[in-house]
Amino acid sequence: MAFSERVTRLKSSLIREILAAAQRPEVMSFAGGLPAEAMLPKVEWADMPLSLGQYGMSEGEPALREALAAQARALGLECQASQVLVVSGSQQTLDLAAKLYIDKGTEILLEAPTYLAALQIFQLFGADCLTFAQEADGPNLAQLRQRLEQHRPAFIYLIPTFQNPSAVRYSEAKRAAVAALLDEFGVTLIEDEPYRELTFDGASAKPIAGRLQSASWIYTGTVSKTLLPGLRVGYLIASPDLFPHLLKLKQSADLHTNRIGQWQALQWVGSDKYQQHLSELRGFYRQRRDAFQATLEKHFADLAEWEMPQGGLFFWLTLKQPLDTRTLLNDALANDVAFMPGEPFFPDPDNHLGHLRLNFSHIDLARLDEGLKRLAAVVRKAQLDEAA
Amino acid sequence: MAFSERVTRLKSSLIREILAAAQRPEVMSFAGGLPAEAMLPKVEWADMPLSLGQYGMSEGEPALREALAAQARALGLECQASQVLVVSGSQQTLDLAAKLYIDKGTEILLEAPTYLAALQIFQLFGADCLTFAQEADGPNLAQLRQRLEQHRPAFIYLIPTFQNPSAVRYSEAKRAAVAALLDEFGVTLIEDEPYRELTFDGASAKPIAGRLQSASWIYTGTVSKTLLPGLRVGYLIASPDLFPHLLKLKQSADLHTNRIGQWQALQWVGSDKYQQHLSELRGFYRQRRDAFQATLEKHFADLAEWEMPQGGLFFWLTLKQPLDTRTLLNDALANDVAFMPGEPFFPDPDNHLGHLRLNFSHIDLARLDEGLKRLAAVVRKAQLDEAA
Structure with a gap:
């Protein structure tokens, strides 16, 4: 069996395994990043034209590209619709970027921690992942320089946003x-920027791309x-220098993004009803x-430190007494609690022990107290075991 | 600007350019591979559950995987639903296969001619493309051996099918x-096998994968x-040895295929109404x-040879007096006719001059005679010019 060299770097996805385990209805899960089911908007399909069943353009639907460009301009990102490429979820952007830039040994620069699935695909393509530390308000600038x-x-x-x-x-x-x-x-x-709109204090956070004078950007x-x-x-x-390459890579990946979803997105992007829904x-x-x-505060005040998130879907806990949180998973699942260990969010996990990522958007409020109580007990027990 | 090494092989897509030129309404196009608009079935969306708006499984919707496995078993392909991966159009299968197998210089074996977009992505990943000749009933077996x-x-x-x-x-x-x-x-x-169901004589053509005893397959x-x-x-x-790798590659490419389209596909696959529509x-x-x-026959009998297709969407013409059909494009478009030159369907195009791919499914019947007449005139003129 002769697979490509990159397949040696194709990791089993820890998050897949955790989410699979968390499927059992009795599990109280802080593991995923799912939107709350109750807040999925009711969408209408009756007016969708049948002609959208035909093949479409690799670039995406023209009207949707216009609407997305207008939305980006309102954020201070100077751009035209011709610079917009509709993709099959923003995960695909990472795939296209990996193809555009990464050979085996190519150096890239990432936040520590960073998004797990980005790390996975960049590493799959063979990237050498350099990192810089994050502080509460963004990068450690001296380290970045x-x-x-x-x-x-x-x-x-x-x-940069949540x-x-x-x-x-x-x-x-x-x-x-930056x-x-x-x-x-x-x-x-x-x-x-998947989380930009999920802001709880309404503070401004204009894109970095819109502040660049000369560097290329996606x-x-x-x-x-x-x-x-x-x-x-x-x-x-x-940026216009990158767009033609990304378009060709998109075409070779899946021809174009499904037009049904694009049509539905267009019913919302830029509309008053979307603003109402976001609110x-x-x-x-x-x-x-x-x-x-x-x-x-009730269950973890003595165990961990954290900043209260001003947006997004996650709390990021730092244990006061660090331990490898991956070792907590079995015990947590045995107690019907799921969470995401922090280590896999770093390219060098063994050097970053003792973080937990907890999703707050998905769990039923009625089970929140019990879930966090059990998770705290799992941490406490592991710390006692370690001390013993 | 430091792109990856593979980007040096990212070709401009000839077919994109031709299709763009063929957008003008006055153009009679034999170039694309589009289904006829008139035959897009009317689909209903009213019964789709809202819960399909949530994230789904990377493998695809369980009921659709079951239906697709049953359909494949009916063709003689022994398989379970657990071996089925729903992808974002079968173009994505080629992307996943390229990732699974191809490093720079990896040898792969292709029909000559072969599907243009497959050639493009395999070459993008750096494949060394070996070929064998096709005869009217399949490979030249001596050459394949x-x-x-x-x-x-x-x-x-x-x-293998159309x-x-x-x-x-x-x-x-x-x-x-084979x-x-x-x-x-x-x-x-x-x-x-995108064209399997578009058969005009109903003759049997069971998949090759179902005949394998030991080799792996997709x-x-x-x-x-x-x-x-x-x-x-x-x-x-x-085959079960390949599935887990393909699943992880799918997840890293776009998490999962859109669930709206999967739901609609499930309303058809395996149903009587689908059989009726196919008929x-x-x-x-x-x-x-x-x-x-x-x-x-009327316009090209003296210019070219061809086999009448028993399925699919294309005629493949071989000029009796070969010339580089890419050189015909400008003249054809100037006469409001579009077609696909045959050369790009070979990894070594300059060694395979003189084929045209003509799509018969999309053109309006009222313009068929005029379109082929003009195209024949373009060929005739080029042959005279060459002889001069």
């Missing part, structure tokens, strides 16, 4: 500083966290965040 | 012989040619094929 001085990464991958997993939102000052650094060193930016977003993930409709917007969604998630915060 | 004796290809890629572009359907004898050869040499089969199909391509729903079925579709395309054959 040092990396840029000492390396020539093919790109930097950032999730990052998965850390929930960090870059400050305005750090956004400006943009200046990327221009100075001529490093391409890939900016991933900005990517999705309707998965705010409309319906099952549509598999995301998008990227790229309800923020209110709903803010309440869940607040309940989670209060319950965490 | 010789290739297998002299090389160790990572896989063989076949479109191939795009050649319309060749392998005979039963050649299907058996399966025996692949078992003998232990070479993995990728069998691509069988891939789609609803794009028989239901709605805009859904972007295809599938692969793989109407075959009748419609058979009529178009017959009209095209008669009109070709």
